[in-house]
Amino acid sequence: MTVRKFAMTDASFERSPGQDGEVFAGNVVDQRHGGPITIGFGRYGPDQSIDVTLAVDDVMVVLEGRLSVSTASSKASAGPGEIIYMPKGQSVTIRSHEHGAVTAYVTYPHWQEALE
């Protein structure tokens, strides 16, 4: 694979696995491309909440809106231009707020393969 540029419009969004809320993920680079990492965009509707146990190391860069991520012992909140790092193995609740949120994400290794 060569150098590539991606915009949100390049992503095909699908509902986040095991969720029935308005939380969508759209990979633009993943296991199909032969590299070690998955890259994509995330889209959260207003006031959504999902519980996830991280099968991979997951980095979210907030592009729009705000997300709060809580664990049993911590809480972090990030707005545009800020990063939330969720190490593999952590159990988290990710919440969006009244305006929803848009993220760019990178996972190592590929999150879809880790869920299989």
Add this chain to the structure above:
Amino acid sequence: MTVRKFAMTDASFERSPGQDGEVFAGNVVDQRHGGPITIGFGRYGPDQSIDVTLAVDDVMVVLEGRLSVSTASSKASAGPGEIIYMPKGQSVTIRSHEHGAVTAYVTYPHWQEALE
């Protein structure tokens, strides 16, 4: 390591290795933290240009300004909210434009270790 949130103000910026221009990188997560990936913020002054051969897979999310990345056979340009993926082994020229740029980056594996 638990879940962490990072803002640009958490980064200690250093001049990009081997460069003498106004291009700075500030890791917020790296080999010191025990995980597989490095996370950080990048800052480019106006009209800078650096040549890099990628020792790692490198993802840049443009937060402010614009960056253009060219290889011998391709050119990609990204603005706020867009992603540039530079696979390991690629030789690239990264250019900023009149307003400079700010990025969030993720590398696998750790770029500082790969340069040693």
